[in-house]
Amino acid sequence: xxxxxxxxxxxxxxxxxxxxxxxxxxxxxxxxxxxxxxxxxxxxxxxxxxxxxxxxxxxxxxxxxxxxxxxxxxxxxxxxxxxxxxxxxxxxxxxxxxxxxxxxxxxxxxxxxxxxxxxxxxxxxxxxxxxxxxxxxxxxxxxxxxxxxxxxxxxxxxxxxxxxxxxxxxxxxxxxxxxxxxxxxxxxxxxxxxxxxxxxxxxxxxxxxx
Numbered sequence: 401x402x403x404x405x406x407x408x409x410x411x412x413x414x415x416x417x418x419x420x421x422x423x424x425x426x427x428x429x430x431x432x433x434x435x436x437x438x439x440x441x442x443x444x445x446x447x448x449x450x451x452x453x454x455x456x457x458x459x460x461x462x463x464x465x466x467x468x469x470x471x472x473x474x475x476x477x478x479x480x481x482x483x484x485x486x487x488x489x490x491x492x493x494x495x496x497x498x499x500x501x502x503x504x505x506x507x508x509x510x511x512x513x514x515x516x517x518x519x520x521x522x523x524x525x526x527x528x529x530x531x532x533x534x535x536x537x538x539x540x541x542x543x544x545x546x547x548x549x550x551x552x553x554x555x556x557x558x559x560x561x562x563x564x565x566x567x568x569x570x571x572x573x574x575x576x577x578x579x580x581x582x583x584x585x586x587x588x589x590x591x592x593x594x595x596x597x598x599x600x601x602x603x604x605x606x607x608x609x610x
Contacts, residue, residue: 434470434521435522435609437609438463438465438476438609439462440463442459442605443457443459443603444457445457446601447600448484448598449599450595450598451595452484452485452506455483455485457481457482457601459480459601459603461477462476462477463516465522470521471522472520473515474515475515476515476516478512478514478564480508482601483505485503487503488504489501500546500547502544505542506592506597507540507542508538509537510535510583511536512533512536515531515533516531516564517529518568525569526567526569527575528566528568529567531564531565534561537557537559537560537583539557539558539597540555556588560585560597562584563582564582568607574606574607575607576606578605580601582600583597583601
């Protein structure tokens with residue numbers, strides 16, 4: 401009986417003395433830590449949605465990665481600048497020859513706040529993305545005409561929207577970034593009439609990540 405009692409006491413102690421299962425080894429190919437800040441200078445072509453002509457456009461976007469959706473949701477500040485123009489002719493019998501030509505140049509500085517989503521993890525070599533947000537357009541119209549010396553100018557600040565999308569390709573320490581953007585605000589100056597300062601821009605840049 402004494403031996404049986406001793407056996408009953410020793411069995412649980414021996415079981416508890418067994419080494420615990422070691423934790424599984426870390427899985428290979430895990431997603432690398434996402435970057436926190438990205439800076440992308442870019443240059444491209446802008447096509448106006450009004451009678452203004454196409455022109456070169458430059459931009460700079462700064463993004464901050466948030467912890468939302470595995471760091472795929474970004475909040476960014478986008479700056480853009482372009483200066484399209486329009487040439488025309490005015491018929492007026494009071495003018496010598498009955499007509500005169502004019503040129504309107506539109507200086508456009510866009511400031512937008514974008515919320516964008518990346519459809520791939522931070523370590524992917526191809527990252528499609530899309531975003532949208534409000535924008536402020538600082539507009540300056542300058543009219544030059546043969547009928548009178550000097551320039552006529554007008555300025556305004558308008559509120560609108562910007563939508564963007566593109567694909568980033570891993571290259572070196574950052575990404576080669578190609579994107580398409582649509583921006584729209586109204587434009588209503590005396591020398592331009594009631595129109596808009598909307599545009600579609602296609603650009604190529606390089607996104608540095610930190």
